[in-house]
Amino acid sequence: MIKTDLLTGKLVRLVAVEPETSSTAWARWRNNSEFGRLLDTMPATLYSTKMTQEWIEKHIEDWLAYEFNIQMLKDEKVIGFVGLDGESMSVHGDxxxxxxxxxxxxxxxxxxxxxMQLILRYAxxxxxxxxxxxxxxxYxxxxxxxxxxxxxxxxxxxxEAMLRNDRRYDILFMGILREDWLSTNQ
Ligand SMILES: CC(C)(COP(=O)(O)OP(=O)(O)OC[C@H]1O[C@@H](n2cnc3c(N)ncnc32)[C@H](O)[C@@H]1OP(=O)(O)O)[C@@H](O)C(=O)NCCC(=O)NCCS
Structure with a gap:
């Protein structure tokens, strides 16, 4: 177990967020309003590569150590991101x-x-x-x-916390406990 690369799975691996290259991809992803509306309660808006790079650089010291890009193993294409919020990481271990x-x-x-399974293993x-x-x-x-x-x-x-397309939707809260993760991953 200790010899396993924590950040590599069978299909994808988690890699560093490089501000210069990642900002182009992140800006392109966020410019798809469907993606924005799946991620965020804020109004879907458009971000330039420059704004995105500045945002990544500004936050890099706060929490980026726990933020990764998701890279395909088969061709190294970067397809997304996954991260743990360093700012809200508390003494309570949550x-x-x-x-x-x-x-x-x-x-x-x-x-x-x-x-997600990889970042849980890391967590x-x-x-x-x-x-x-x-x-x-x-939705x-x-x-x-x-x-x-x-x-x-x-x-x-x-x-009914959200209003989109003239309909109200609930925001759902989900969680996983260490003991539950251990019971299926050891
Ligand atoms: C959410 C997300 C990370 C899930 O990862 P994923 O690789 O797509 O998920 P998987 O393929 O492992 O599983 C998706 C499941 O939903 C099902 N599914 C796929 N498309 C669906 C759809 N349009 N409606 C309902 N179910 C759907 C799949 O059949 C699968 O279930 P199954 O394994 O029981 O067949 C990814 O889809 C994503 O990033 N989406 C866009 C942004 C987003 O939604 N982020 C999360 C914000 S909370």
Whole structure:
């Protein structure tokens, strides 16, 4: 176990976020409003590569150490990101995870679930966290299924917290405890 590369799976590996190259990809991904509306409660908006690079550089010291790009093993294409929120990592051993595969052609093929499994291994086996939390929108059924597969449990919901396309949706809260992760990953 100790000899296993924590950040490499069967399909993808987690790699460093390089501000110069990553900003081009991140800006392109965020310019797809469908992607923006799956990720964020903020109004979907457009970001230039320059703005994105500045944002990455500004945050690099705060939390980027726990932020990775998701790279395909077969051809090294970078398809998304996954990260643990360093700012909200607390003395209680809890933090939030965020994930986004920015290339829509790569949705629904198991890559995101594997990337989530890798970051959970990192969270529990390297950072020694007690739990990992996330929020997801009710309409993001693909994400909910993926998180359940990765071992998250549904913990609650903020009812009708979102208004999109003239309809109200709940924000769902999911979490995974260290002991539950260990019971299926040891
Ligand atoms: C959420 C995300 C990380 C999941 O990763 P993924 O690689 O696409 O997930 P998987 O392929 O492992 O699993 C998706 C599951 O949803 C199902 N699914 C795929 N498309 C779906 C859709 N449009 N509606 C409902 N279910 C869908 C798949 O069949 C699969 O379930 P199964 O394994 O039981 O068959 C990825 O899709 C993504 O980044 N999407 C865009 C951004 C986003 O939503 N980020 C999360 C914000 S909380």
């Amino acid at each position: 933090t939030f995870v965020g994930i986004g595969i920015g290339e829509p052609d790569y949705w629904g093929k198991g890559y995101g679930t594997e990337a 529990f086996m390297e950072l020694n966290l007690h739990r990992v939390s996330l929020n997801v929108f009710e 993001n059924e693909r994400a909910v299924k993926s998180y359940l597969k990765a071992g998250f449990k549904m913990e609650g919901r903020e009812k």
